[in-house]
Amino acid sequence: MKTTTILVTGGAGNIGSALVRALSLRPNHVILVADNLSTGSIEKVPLSDNVHFHNIDVNEFAQVSPLFAKHKINYVFHFAAVVGVKRTLENPLSVLRDIKGIENLLELARANNISRFYYSSSSEVYGEPFEIPMNEHSTPLNSRLPYAIVKNVGEAFCRSYQQAYGLSYINYRFFNTYGPMQSDDFVVPRFLKKAMSNEDIVIFGDGNQTRTFCYVDDNIEACLRAHDTDLFKNETLNIGSDIEFTVNELADTIIKICNSTSKIIHAPALKEGDMNRRKPDISKMKELLGKSPRSLEEGLKLLIQHI
Numbered sequence: 001m002k003t004t005t006i007l008v009t010g011g012a013g014n015i016g017s018a019l020v021r022a023l024s025l026r027p028n029h030v031i032l033v034a035d036n037l038s039t040g041s042i043e044k045v046p047l048s049d050n051v052h053f054h055n056i057d058v059n060e061f062a063q064v065s066p067l068f069a070k071h072k073i074n075y076v077f078h079f080a081a082v083v084g085v086k087r088t089l090e091n092p093l094s095v096l097r098d099i100k101g102i103e104n105l106l107e108l109a110r111a112n113n114i115s116r117f118y119y120s121s122s123s124e125v126y127g128e129p130f131e132i133p134m135n136e137h138s139t140p141l142n143s144r145l146p147y148a149i150v151k152n153v154g155e156a157f158c159r160s161y162q163q164a165y166g167l168s169y170i171n172y173r174f175f176n177t178y179g180p181m182q183s184d185d186f187v188v189p190r191f192l193k194k195a196m197s198n199e200d201i202v203i204f205g206d207g208n209q210t211r212t213f214c215y216v217d218d219n220i221e222a223c224l225r226a227h228d229t230d231l232f233k234n235e236t237l238n239i240g241s242d243i244e245f246t247v248n249e250l251a252d253t254i255i256k257i258c259n260s261t262s263k264i265i266h267a268p269a270l271k272e273g274d275m276n277r278r279k280p281d282i283s284k285m286k287e288l289l290g291k292s293p294r295s296l297e298e299g300l301k302l303l304i305q306h307i
Contacts, residue, residue, distance in 0.1 A: 005030045007073050009058050009105065010080030012040030014182040015120065015174065018216045019077060022224060024048045032067060034058055039083060044181045059101040068108045075227070078105050079120040081150075088147035089272065095146045102154045106161050116168040118227065119158050123175040123240065123278055124148035133281040136173065136236045145272065155236060162234050170226055170233065175240025175280050178299065179216030180306035188213060191251055192303065195260040205269030207248035210277045212241040215299030218289065225288040232288075238280035241293050250296075257300050 006023055010016040011033030017040070023031050030050050036057040045053050056063040058080050067073070081098050082088055088095045102119070109117050126134045127142030143152040158169040178188035194201045219239050226232055245253070251264050286292060294302075 001028045003028050003030055004075070005032065005071050005073050006075045006077065007032045007034060007067065007071075008077045008079060009034045009101070010040065010078075010120070011035050011053075012037055012042055012044050013079065013083070014044075014179060014186075015177055015216060015219060016040070016077075016079040017044035017046065017181050018179060018220050019079065019223065020051060021046045022220050024051050030071075032071060032073070034064060034067065035080060039183070057101075058104060059097050061100075061104045064101075064104055065108060068112045073109075073112060074115050075118070076105055076109050076114055076116075077118040077120075077223075078102065078154075081120065082147070089145065092146040095150055098150050099153055102150075102157050106157055106167070110161060110165045110167050114167075116170065116227070116233075117158060117161070118223070119154050119169065119171050121151045121155050121171050121173045121236070122148065123173055123238075123280065125152045125155070125173065126278075128275050129277060132277060133242060133279045134238065135281040136238055136284070159234075168233055171236040172223060172226075173236060173238050173240075173280070174219065175214060175238065175278060176211050177214045177216050177219045177240070178303065180303060181216070187211075187247070187250070188254075188300075188303070191254045192258070192300070192307070195251075195254045195258040195262045196307070198261045200263050200265045201251045201255070202265050202267050203247050203251060204267050204274060205247075207251070207264070207266060208246050209274060210244040210246050210279065211250070212244055212278055212280065213250070213296050213299065214240040215294045215302060217302075218293040218299075222285045222288045229288075232284055235284075237284050237288075238282050239285055240280050240282060241296070242280055242282045243296065244277070244279045245296060253296060254300060257297065257304070 012035035161167040
């Protein structure tokens with residue numbers, strides 16, 4: 001059987017490492033992981049004979065191009081990026097550098113005739129949404145922060161390369177994906193860690209801002225279903241849950257599941273970056289999965305089992 005070689009950038013991160021793990025279980029697959037470990041961790045990369053880690057910065061063409069020269073790469077999942085609202089606000093220039101990585105990988109993908117390019121975009125492209133639920137086609141984008149703007153630019157690059165060169169793509173817009181490999185500076189693991197230690201949980205603002213939360217296994221299953229079929233080729237997909245929770249409700253749910261004595265403390269609202277609502281239209285994702293994603297309680301209980 002022919003070997004399939006897949007490049008996963010950002011494969012030492014939360015979603016990227018889960019993707020690598022799922023792909024590594026497939027027969028006759030070789031997985032190349034590219035990550036500069038600026039926010040990822042080598043410990044997250046699964047140990048397997050068919051997984052090969054490369055500590056490189058894809059924003060540097062001279063570092064990433066040898067991978068394409070040495071290997072016949074069939075697919076690229078470009079999941080590398082500077083992530084986290086606080087981190088991206090504090091490092092706007094590093095966020096803008098990610099545009100170069102997008103350009104590098106698309107040009108290498110075009111030149112090497114890869115079969116499809118997958119790009120990890122974000123719910124942040126919607127900004128403060130003009131409509132709820134947010135639909136991939138009908139909801140106007142309201143990207144303002146550097147991180148959101150870069151994700152929007154990446155999506156446009158993918159569309160342009162398809163139109164100009166016929167390079168097949170799928171843009172994944174991820175909505176608050178949590179899982180065992182997520183860093184503690186994100187809301188779910190941060191709240192969970194505090195609750196399990198019976199420490200106060202700090203919420204910025206009044207806590208009435210809403211989010212939806214997707215367990216990483218549902219994210220990966222949807223992404224790979226899209227990869228395995230021609231459904232939604234050359235389209236953009238919302239990947240997440242469509243059940244809204246206020247941040248207060250998230251904290252209450254975590255406290256309840258952990259049987260914790262933690263108290264909720266409110267701190268001043270963030271100056272920017274904390275949008276009021278998030279709720280995607282996930283009709284396409286449900287079609288791929290053939291079901292709804294896990295509930296928040298189900299996902300949290302699975303997460304606790306891994307701690």
